[in-house]
Amino acid sequence: MLKRYFLNNKKRNFSTASIWIKGGSDVDSVGKKGINKILSSLLTRGCEGFNNFTLSEYIESYGAELNQEVFEDGISISIKSLNEHFSKLFPLLDLIINKPTLLEIEFQKVKKSSINFIKKDKENPFNICFENWRRIVYSNHPYAFNTYGNANDVSKITYEDVLLEFKNFKSRDKFLISNNLEINGVSTETLEIKPLEEKSRPLTQDLSPNSRFDFINNDSNQTIIMMGDQTCSRRSSEYFPLKVLESYLSYGMSAALFKLFREKHGITYDLGVYYPIRSGNAPFLIYLSVSNEQALFAFELLSTLWKNLLFNPLTDAEIFLAKEKLKGSFLLGNQSLDEILQRKIQLVSYGISPISENDLNSKIEEISSLDIFKLTNKYFSKPFLSISGNKNICLEISNRWKKNF
DSSP, X not given: OEEEEEOOOSOOSEEEEEEEEEOSGGGOOTTOXXXXXXXXXXXXXXXXXXXXXXXXXXXXHTTOEEEEEXXXXXXXXXXXXXXXXXXXXXXXXXXXXXXXXXXXXXXXXXXXXXXXXXXXXXXXXXHHHHHXXXXXXXXXXXXXXXXXXXXXXXXXXXXXXXXXXXXXXXXXXXXXXXXXXXXXXXXXXXXXXXXXXXXXXXXXXXXXXXXXXXXXXXXOSEEEEEEEEEOOOTTSTTHHHHHHHHHHHHSSTTSHHHIIIIIITOOOSEEEEEOOOXXXXXXXXXXEEEEGXXXXXXXXXXXXXXXXXXHSOOOXXXXXXXXXXHHHHHHHHTTOHHHHHHHHHHHXXXXXXXXXXXXXXXXXXXXXXXXXXXXXHHHSSSOEEEEEEXXXXXXXXXXXXXXXX
């Protein structure tokens, strides 16, 4: 069933319509990781009345754009055009999700492209380190795998597998949102969804130090360090306090990470926090890349910072600045219509009502230093660590890790 929503955004000379299909790589079957990425790509390579070439030609003839992306929790397919052409292009979305051609020759091209992407991805030490971190944190949970899957699984996926997956796809919940009234949708301004308050699921990981640490040996002159844990669902009341923590650590040059690693010690410019929204337990991790010569020192700095979060609440000045930066980031992030639409329809699919800027600011203002302190101790007292670098450096960090955590 397709549910339609209208966003009454400021008048623009273009329209965007975006469909969010509930279920992305998280519904990939065991042994078929990456199948929904293949299916998503295949959907936009031909539909009733169009093959891959004529579909692209038709869209381009109007100066429009067709995009698709697979996430852990869903698939996004969108089309954007000038307002005067929208009525000609909007119907394509219905054809793409309901009447795709799914040709075998296109399947073979998409499958080959996926395998090539995975192989190239494996050449990136940062990506390898992150995949390793996800594996030790999430074990066999779908969030342990990236949306492209792995080369072994993808190589075994057949055309018949994809046709069967499409049957499953047709039964998934779908949500459409647009800034154009032609879609006949419910306004997001009047939309009220009964809140689905969700307490974070108990963490079931093996929390022994050895199980919370792993490294990838490589001959690079850089060491990559990633440290963190899984946290809460976007539906949880804990989400916004953790966003304030993310802001404190990584938003702007005044953030704790940048002041410590860049300004005070000048040892790295490649660092930050990864905290995406998820319908399940989202990852929260600090990452940084440093020269091998600075790796041990960087780990000690990160360990000290981490322990400080566990033992000392943020000061009034720190939490005030973090909240102001967070409110600013939400406001500035609302400049792109595509981003606004995808974020709102994603939240609706999670069972969350879109909220106004004033309500958002009020939620952020209510957060206290004690709220954040409780969450750091709840989620980060036994963090998970993944390292990519020289074997001897990794082993030494491992020894220090066991003493500290």
